[in-house]
Amino acid sequence: MKHTITIITLLVGVISAQFDNVGTSVANFLKIGVGARAEGLGGAFVAQVDDASALYWNPAGMALVTQPEILLNNTNWFTDITHSYFAAVIPAGALGNLGISFSYLTMGDMIETTAFYPNGTGRQVESYDMTLGIGIARKVSDRFAVGISGKMIRELISFSSANAFAVDLGSQYRLDFSDLTIGMAITNFGSKMRLFGTDQLIDVDVNEELEANPSVNGRLDTQYWPLPLSVRIGISLTPIGPNGLFQSSALAATVNLEYFDPRDFNPYYITGVELKIMNILYLRSGLKYQFQKYSEDLTDATSTAEFSSSIEDDFGYVLVPAFGFGLASGSFPFIPYKFSVDYSVTDTGLLGMVSRMTFRLQL
Numbered sequence: 001m002k003h004t005i006t007i008i009t010l011l012v013g014v015i016s017a018q019f020d021n022v023g024t025s026v027a028n029f030l031k032i033g034v035g036a037r038a039e040g041l042g043g044a045f046v047a048q049v050d051d052a053s054a055l056y057w058n059p060a061g062m063a064l065v066t067q068p069e070i071l072l073n074n075t076n077w078f079t080d081i082t083h084s085y086f087a088a089v090i091p092a093g094a095l096g097n098l099g100i101s102f103s104y105l106t107m108g109d110m111i112e113t114t115a116f117y118p119n120g121t122g123r124q125v126e127s128y129d130m131t132l133g134i135g136i137a138r139k140v141s142d143r144f145a146v147g148i149s150g151k152m153i154r155e156l157i158s159f160s161s162a163n164a165f166a167v168d169l170g171s172q173y174r175l176d177f178s179d180l181t182i183g184m185a186i187t188n189f190g191s192k193m194r195l196f197g198t199d200q201l202i203d204v205d206v207n208e209e210l211e212a213n214p215s216v217n218g219r220l221d222t223q224y225w226p227l228p229l230s231v232r233i234g235i236s237l238t239p240i241g242p243n244g245l246f247q248s249s250a251l252a253a254t255v256n257l258e259y260f261d262p263r264d265f266n267p268y269y270i271t272g273v274e275l276k277i278m279n280i281l282y283l284r285s286g287l288k289y290q291f292q293k294y295s296e297d298l299t300d301a302t303s304t305a306e307f308s309s310s311i312e313d314d315f316g317y318v319l320v321p322a323f324g325f326g327l328a329s330g331s332f333p334f335i336p337y338k339f340s341v342d343y344s345v346t347d348t349g350l351l352g353m354v355s356r357m358t359f360r361l362q363l
Contacts, residue, residue, distance in 0.1 A: 025228040025264040026193045027153050027164065029105045029129040033057075034073045034085040036358040040324020040344035041272025042286020044256040047172060047183030047236035048274075051360060052087035055101040055135050058170035058185040058232070059147030062097045062137035065089045068363040075356045078348075081107050096138025099149065105129040112158065125158040135168070145172045153193070153227070160197030166190025166227055178245050179238040179254075186231055192224035234258030234270075241276075252276040266290075272322075282326035284344070290320050322346040324356075338362040 035053035038045035046058045052071035054061030068090050075083040082105070089099040109124040135149025153164045170185035204218035234256060239245045241252035254274045261267035272286035324344030329337075342358040 024225060026162065026225040027129065027155060027188075027227055029083065029103075029155075030131070030153070030188050030228055031230075031262065032075060032077065032083050032105070034075070034083075034087075034103065034358075035071070036073065036324050036342035036344035036356040037274075037282075037284070037326060039346050039356050040284035040286065040322055040326075040342065041256060041274060042270045042288050042320075042322040042346075043260070044234060044258040044270040044272035044286055046170070046185050046232040046258055047181045047234040048254060048256055049183070052089045052099065052101075053085075053358075054089070054137070054147070054170075055087045055099050055133060055149055055168075056085070056103075056187075058172065058183050059099075059135045059149045059168050060137050060145045060170040060172045060183070060185070062089050062099045062135060062147050063139045063145035063172075065091065065097055067091065070361045070363070071358065072360075073356060073358040075354065077105070077354060078351045081105065096136050099135045099137070101131070101133045101135070101149070101151070103131045127157040129153075129155045133168075137170075143174045145174075146170070153190075155193065155195070157195075158197070158199050160195050160199040162193040162195045164191045164193040164227060176243075179236070179241070179243050181236040182234075183236065184231075184233050186229070188227045188229050190227055192226050194224045195222045229263045231261045231263070232258060250278055280328055282324075282328065282340075282342070284322075284324040284326070286322040288320040288322070290318065320347050320349065 033039045033043050034056045035045075037051075038049065038053060038057060049057045049061035050064035051061070052065065052069045053073070069088065071085075071087045073085040075085075077083050083103070085101070085103045087099060087101040089097055092098050106128045110127055111120040112123045112125045113120055131151045131153050133149050133151030135147060137145060137147030139145045147170050149168045151166055151168070153166060155162045166188045167190055168185065168187040169189070170183070172181055172183045174181045200220040200222065202218050202220060203215040205215050236254060236256045238252060238254045240248055241254075242249055244252070252275070254276075256270075256272040258270045259267065260270060268288055268290040270286060270288050272284065275283040277283070322344060324342060326340055326342035328340040339359070339361045342360070344356045346354045346356075348354055
C-alpha cells in the first residue's frame with residue numbers, strides 16, 4: 001500500500017514538472033466546477049467526494065457509491081452562458097462501480113461578425129462545448145480506492161470544431177481517525193486540440209503582379225494547444241460525527257484542505273467546511289487563496305509603465321469565498337428514494353457571483 005501511494009505521488013510530481021503551459025490551454029470550460037455541494041466548499045472536494053460528481057473531481061470517489069445514483073447540475077455562468085452536467089454511477093459488483101458523464105456549455109446562437117461587417121452579417125452561428133465520459137472505480141481494500149475515467153471533448157463555433165480525448169486518474173486513502181481521507185487526482189491528461197473547419201478557407205491570389213490571375217483556395221493555419229491539465233491533492237477530516245474525535249449522531253462537521261495546481265495558472269490552496277445537521281440540512285462554506293485581485297486604480301493608468309506598476313501593486317493572492325446549503329431526504333422513511341437538492345454561490349471577482357443548483361437521486 002505504501003508503495004502504491006509513493007508511485008502515485010511520484011506520478012503527480014513528474015506530470016507537474018513536464019507541463020507548464022501558462023495561459024496557453026484550450027477547452028477552458030473543463031475548469032468549471034460541477035456540483036453545488038463541491039463548489040459550496042470552494043472546490044475542496046478531491047478527498048471527500050463520494051457521489052456521482054466524482055467523475056469530475058476524483059474518479060476514485062465513485063467507489064464509495066453504494067447504490068445507483070443520478071446527478072444533475074446546472075450552472076448560471078457569465079453573460080447568459082449556461083453549463084449543464086449529468087452523471088450516473090452504478091455498482092457492478094466485483095468489477096467495481098461504473099459511471100458515465102456528460103457536460104454541455106452553450107452560449108446560444110450568436111450573430112456572425114466579420115472585419116467587413118462588424119455589426120453582423122445577418123447570419124447566426126452555433127457555439128457550444130461538450131464532454132462525454134465513462135469511468136470505473138473500485139476499492140482495492142477497505143481503505144484504499146482508485147478510479148479512472150476517459151472522456152471525449154469537443155468545441156464548436158460556426159463551421160469549425162476541435163476534438164480531443166483525455167483521461168482522469170484518482171485515488172483516495174481513508175484512515176480510522178475521524179474519517180481522515182487523503183485524495184489525489186490528475187485530470188484532463190490527454191491529446192491537444194486544433195480548431196479546424198470551413199471557416200478557415202479563404203481566397204488567395206498566388207501572384208498579385210499578374211492581371212486576371214484566378215484566385216485559389218487557401219486555408220488559415222491553426223495550431224494544436226494543450227488541455228488544461230490539473231493536479232489536486234487534499235485531505236478531509238470529520239472531527240465531529242459518528243466516527244469523529246467528538247462523537248455525535250445528530251451533528252457532523254467535515255473540514256477539507258486542498259492544493260490545486262491548474263498548470264496554466266498560479267497554484268492555490270482551498271479550504272472548505274461542511275456542517276450536517278440531523279442528516280437533513282447541510283451548511284457549507286469555502287475559501288480559495290487564489291491569485292485574483294483588482295483595483296480601480298488600474299483604470300487611472302495613463303501609460304504602459306503606470307499600468308504595469310498598477311498590476312504589480314493591485315494583483316495578488318486573495319481569499320475568494322463560496323457558500324452553499326443542501327437539503328436531503330435521508331431521514332424521511334415515507335419517501336421511497338433518497339434525494340438531495342444543493343445550492344451554492346461562488347464569488348468570481350471581476351465577473352461577479354455564480355450560482356449552481358444540483359439535484360441528486362439515489363435509486
